[in-house]
Amino acid sequence: MSIPVETFFLDPKAQGTLQAQIQQMIAAGILSGRFRRGEKLPSTRKLAQHLGVSRITVTLAYTELVANDYLSSRGRSGYFVSETAPEPMPDRPEMPDGDPVDWSHAIGQRFISNFAIERPLDxxxxxxxxxxxxTDPTLFDHAHWRLCALRALGQKDFGAMTADYYDQDDPQLIEFILRHSLPRRGIHARPSEVLLTLGAQNALWLTVQVLLTPQRLAAIENPCYPALRDILTQSHCRLAPVDVDQDGLLPDAIPDDSDVIFTTPSHQCPTSATMPVARRRRLLQRARDMGALIVEDDYEFEMSFLSPASPALKSLDADGRVIYVGSFSKSLFPGLRLGYLVGSEPFIREARALRASVLRHPPGHIQRTAAYFLSLGHYDxxxxxxxxxxxxxxxxxxxxxxxxxxxxxxxxxxxxxxxxxxxxxxxxxxxxxxxxxxxxxxxxxxxxxxxxxxxxxxxxxxxxxxxxxxxxxxxxxxxxxxxx
The missing domain is CATH 3.90.1150.10 (Aspartate Aminotransferase, domain 1)
Known part of the structure; x- marks a missing residue:
């Protein structure tokens, strides 16, 4: 039986190339059960005329579907739905009225914030x-990012793209961070003291899980980065909001029994206040006197275009009590989700083990693409x-x-x-x-x-x-x- 050509139409709102749209249209018909095994498809010429596309576009789409075993080619007879094509997806069973699961009882912990970001997708x-x-697309260097992504897809980098690093990271990206990113902030570290993360927020989550318990006290800025507050609330630790002024966090206002202090000294979130060096030294001394750790989110340090960036708090730390959080997501594009943690080796070992148990590591292809983009000077x-x-x-x-x-x-x-x-x-x-x-x-x-x-x-x-x-x-x- 032949499938009528009138069955096929292109969605004007669909994304992707015409070839990809045709492939998706035919695959969707097979998976939904509308096109059955053994049924003949329209000829490439007939379908091209019907859709108003070139015949080569249809031929390429058919060829790709043959390679993926959705279609089969029979000599001069044309193209057919393959006898080994995927089984149609079963119809979803009808759900009874109401939800039979009592989710208010079934959910053991709640993570939805009362102040979630309300931002329209469009x-x-x-x-x-x-x-x-x-991201402002007019500011992003898409052309060079694309070239770096293509280079990272090459045979030379096949291992970097496909390997399971388990708990390790791309050595090229780590090397760039150690030799270029961190020295610019006055920080010197070894490979064992750096861990890649899925952005700064993931770095903060890992840090909270490793350092805090329900008995320990976390001091945070007020106002603060809302996602950090949510992470800390979910950890069930004790929380101490500390007001900020025009120079950022006030060291002397931090409670004496604080275990971990969270701060954004480069550009305080959300006020954008920059902490002076004298206050940074005072904060370090305050933490030293209390025996507390400091988590420095070096938020937007690259955007210090009115005055040169101040040295990172981590660069002034002689005790190893500062854990540094960096990110490429804000300066490149937020969807990149690539950041890093810098801290003493015992802390990084624990954070690495936790990351491995949750997500192994950030995708290898993204790491290698970023390494090329950074090392070739496009980032600067x-x-x-x-x-x-x-x-x-x-x-x-x-x-x-x-x-x-x-x-x-x-x-x-x-x-x-x-x-x-x-x-x-x-x-x-x-x-x-x-x-x-x-x-x-x-x-x-x-x-x-x-x-x-x-x-x-x-x-x-x-x-x-x-x-x-x-x-x-x-x-x-x-x-x-x-x-x-």
Missing amino acids: WSKYRYPFIYGQ AQIRRMSKVLAERRAVMEQAVRDYGLDIAGARSFGGSSLWMRAPEGTDMGRVAKELMQTGVLFEAGERFFNGPDAPKNFFRLAYSSIPADRIPEGIRRIAEALR
Whole structure:
């Protein structure tokens, strides 16, 4: 039996090449049971005419499906659904009304945050996206990243791409971090003191699991990185929020019985305050006196375009009590999910064992691609390009903020990619943010960054990393108008 050509149509919203779309269309028909084993497909010429594509495109799609055993070719007779094609997926059984599983009882631990990030997936379609942590495609060096990815797919790097490292990492990437990334921060380490992670958040999770117990006390900044607070809450450790000022975390306000201190000294999250060197030394002495460890999230240090970056807290540490968290996800693109931990060897051994039991290691192909991108100088070139553009955008935003009378709460900063803002007392910026979404303006309300039930609602964060400079003034005007 022949399958009518009218059965086939291309979805205008589908992604991928025409060849890939045709392959997916036919494979989906076989897996759904619409196309059965032994049935004949339309000729390549007939299907090409029907779909309005070239005949070679259809031929290539058929050939690939033959190679994958979805189709078979019978000499001059044409193409047929293979007798050994995958079995159609069984219909999903009808579920009874209601859920027979009592999930409120079945779930032993809860991980959903009360302040999850509310960011539309189509944020780039909004006219005024003051959204933090997203990639501006005009700033990313896609061409060189693609070339590095292709190089990492080559036969020479086949082992790096396909091997199970178990608990180890790509030696080329580790070498670059040791010889280039860390020395720029004044840090010197051995391979046994570095561990790759799936971004900074994964590094923080590993650190919390290794260092903290329900009996131990963690000191965190207030306001802080919300994902860190969620991780600490899930660990059931005791939590001590410590207020920050224009220079970041206050060392003397840290409780005496703190076991681990979490800080973002380069650009405090979310205020962007940079901790002066004198305070960094005071923090180290405070931790030494208490016998506490410090976890330094070197957040956005690459974006110090207003003044040179201060030395990392880890570089001032003579005791090995600082654990350093670095990431390429913010400076390259967030979907990369590639970061690293630097710490004393006993700590890294435990973190490595935990990582191996959960996810083994970050994908080998991603590690090798990043190693090429970094070692060939493309990363440094991108940082210079981003810094120049972000400095220009920041100048435009600061001028617009002054013109429309808005209040910057985190004024002292060495750069970064956002401004920490304060609205008049009593303003609910969460409500304002939802209203302005309807007019194409996106930004983050600040309530979720604070600890405790009485978190102020009048703060908000405006990022300039994802919005063109020429749209910033109008977006700021709309925010100011809404606040009035």
